[in-house]
Amino acid sequence: MPNRTVFFVSDGTGITAETFGNAILNQFEANLHRVRLPFVDNVDKAHNTVRQINHAGVIDNKRPIVFLTLANSEVLQVIEENCQGLLMDMFSTFVHPLEKELDIKSNHRIGRFSDSSKSEQYQSRIEAINFSLEHDDGQSNRDLENSDVILVGVSRSGKTPTSLYLAMQYGLKASNYPLIPEDFERQDLPPALKTQRKKLFGLSIQPERLSEIRNERRPNSRYASLENCRYEVREAEAMMRRSGIRWLSTTTKSIEEISTTILQELRPERLKY
């Protein structure tokens, strides 16, 4: 049973507080109960938040841990003055040294999304998600040349979630294209990809793991058999090598790690940095 409560408190979505707070908490083997408190954006809500946090401290008989990302200074003040939790104030801690270094005042903007929700950058991210959906699994060759990245690999090697992550996180138009037994017989890339070499990135996977994943979908099929998975992976890797396509194995990697590696290798133009 969790013996201490952690709060993520924000005047925005709290996604930043939560992502970062969890990265910190992952450094500890502790049994924690997590509570997300987004949109705490006025003094009334701040007082409610304080009550909730202090109450958890009494119930747990342990001081709560509170990750804060608050741009609103009135809200911050209420919490600082009344909250009995251990405050991890993520904004102030870094904002003040930066004000000094840049010699400008911070503008107390909330979060990373509010002002930008309907900005050009945001629209291009939504457009990228739609593009990636339309170009999932080689569904469409129309506009393929407008892709920033085209992932290739055998069925179930991780192409779809990686494409969607690249679109959602980085606003990249990420297509994906399966390598299928027909391509292996022809010993050649799918024709539509031949003019897009620079944008291609391959995903491979251990045959044993691939067979497991495919068996969940189509138990005891030839498609999922270890023998067939071995054949497809061997042929796909040979084809990627022959065609000079950079690739990695997804077997022990998360979509975040795969995506970061792809960005490092391909350095797509659309990414400002």
Added chain:
Amino acid sequence: MPNRTVFFVSDGTGITAETFGNAILNQFEANLHRVRLPFVDNVDKAHNTVRQINHAGVIDNKRPIVFLTLANSEVLQVIEENCQGLLMDMFSTFVHPLEKELDIKSNHRIGRFSDSSKSEQYQSRIEAINFSLEHDDGQSNRDLENSDVILVGVSRSGKTPTSLYLAMQYGLKASNYPLIPEDFERQDLPPALKTQRKKLFGLSIQPERLSEIRNERRPNSRYASLENCRYEVREAEAMMRRSGIRWLSTTTKSIEEISTTILQELRPERLKY
């Protein structure tokens, strides 16, 4: 032209450093050049990183700003001892007070993904992404009852990107289902949704904005006309009201804000917190 360089340095993907660093930097109107340096996980790479950062400082004639998320203490030491940038050490700053508070040592685990890449939680996230893709736009009623959330709304109100975000970020099986003119004529929800009331959440949108979005897809169509958009939105909102479905307008909201609100309202069971 950017007059100062910001580095995001990590021994993992750097996604945490970047998300958090950008939330901080958003507080400033400064013209910055951003550089992402992931996977800096040994002493050699640390020295290269230091050289790159110090070089940028010379070129810019301004001290670089360096956001660090390093669990590896040897790498951290090289950077602390040699780097001329302003170090914003996001882990140490918060890890040390937590070690004291929890009275346990941190385990120096990298990032939030490495160990968990093939964990149960990770697998269920991938499963959720696949589920959401299969249940996009009312494509399939099979297994609909296994959804954690079912978004409803008129075509192009923001259902698809929101479903995918809920799946990717929170591992929720998020389906989405369009409300179409047929439903409005019948004045009733699509039959498949009637047993799923508790999981329904509505997305609406201003007719003017909807018409813009639809015109990009199908210029000058009846589908995109302001008149038709007004009709569909009015009918959809009336239906949501009649059916007691909670809903919000997506017009000025980002997918992160929409998703956070949905979680607050529906509190799906699958979410541990």
